[in-house]
Amino acid sequence: MANDEVVLKQYLTKYRHRDYTCREVINLIQVYRSLTFRLEGFVFNNGTRKDLLNLEGTIPVNYKGTFYNIPVCIWLMDTHPQNAPLCFVKPTPDMSIKVSRYVDTNGKVYLPYLHEWTQTGSTLQQLIQCMITAFGEIPPVYSKPRTEARPPYPVNSFMPQPSGYPYPQVSPQPGYPTSTPYPTASNLPYPAYGAPYPGAVNSNGSPYPPATNPTPYPPTSGYGPSPDVGGGTITEEHIKASLLSAVEDKLRRRLKEQSQQSQAELETLRRTQHELREGKARLEDILAKLQRERSELDKNVAILQEKEKELGAAVERLAEQEGVDVDEAVVTTAPLYSQLLNAFAEEATLEDAIYYMGEALRKEVIDLDTFLKQVRTLARRQFTLRALMHKCRQKAQLAC
Structure with missing residues (x-):
C-alpha cells in the first residue's frame, strides 16, 4: 500500500490538489480492491491532450438477488475534486451496452450525483455507491448473442480508442454536455464500442443473462437515453417507479432549496425590520428635539418682536420732542x-x-x-x- 501511494503521488504531480486526490484514491481502492489506477492520455474535444489518472476495474452490483461485477472506467480531471469525474461502462467482447437513462450507446454514465457534483460534499466512494444503486435498478450491459459480430469503431464515439487511431473532431450530440471533455487513450489495449474490456460476470463466474431486445432504445428525457418499456428485463412498472422516484427527489430538492431561500429572505426581512424600528426611534427622538427647539425659537421671536415694538414707540416719542440743551440736561x-x-x-x-x-x-x-x-x-x-x-x-x- 505504501508503494501504491508513492507511485500514485508520482502520477499526480500535475494535479492541483494532489494530496487530497491521493488520499481519496487510496481509500477507494482499499474498499474496492478490484479497481486499479494508471496514468493515461486524455484527449479533449478540441484536440488538447493531458495525462490523467484512470481508475479501472469492476464494481459489485446486486440485481434481483444476484451480484454481478460491472466493469467501469473512471477518469479524474487534473482539477479534482473541483470538476466531476468522467465515468464509462466497459463491456467485455460477449457483452453489449444496454442503453438507459444512466448509460448511453458509448458507455458514458449519466447520474444525478455527477450532475450535482460539488467540491466539498462529493467523493469517489459516494459516486461508486450511486453507480451500484443505479446499475442495480437498470443493468448497464447484457449478454450478446454468440453470432453477433464485433462492430467497428463508430466514427463519432466518445470512448477511448487505441494507439494510432485517428481522432476526428466531432460535434456534440443532443443530450450530451457541450463543455464536458471526453477521453481517448494512446496506449489502451481495447477498442471502443463493443470492444474487449475486463469481464462483466456475476459472483458465480457466469455471464450476464442475455437481453430479449438488444436493439438501442429511443432516447427520453433525463440524464441519458432510457430503455423501451417492453424491452430487456426492465418492465414498464420499473420505469414508472424510477421516474416517480426521480421526480420526487427533484421536487424534494427544489422544495428544500426554496425553503432555505425563504428562510434566508425571512431572516433578512427580520433584520431589516429591527433596523427600521431602531431608525424610527432615533427619528422620533430627533423630531421631538426639533419641536422643543422650535417652540423655544418661537418664544424668542415673540420677545424680540415685543422689544422691537417698544423701541419703535420710544423712537417715535423722541422724534416728537424738541432738541435738548446739553448744558441744561444735567441740573x-x-x-x-x-x-x-x-x-x-x-x-x-x-x-x-x-x-x-x-x-x-x-x-x-x-x-x-x-x-x-x-x-x-x-x-x-x-x-x-x-x-x-x-x-x-x-x-x-x-x-x-
Missing part, C-alpha cells in the same frame, strides 16, 4: 453738587489739555521749555481741583 439739586460737577468737568478738561500738550511736543510743534512750563501750570490747577472734589465728596458724604 444739580444743591450748590455743593454743582461745585463738585464743575470741578470734575474742569479736571477732565485739564487732563485732555495735558494729553494734547504731549502730542504737540512729540510732533515738535512746541519746544520742551514751553511744554514743561504749561504742564506745570496745568498740573498745579488739576491738583487743586482734585483736592476740591475730595472735600466736596466728604462734605456730601459720598464715596471718596
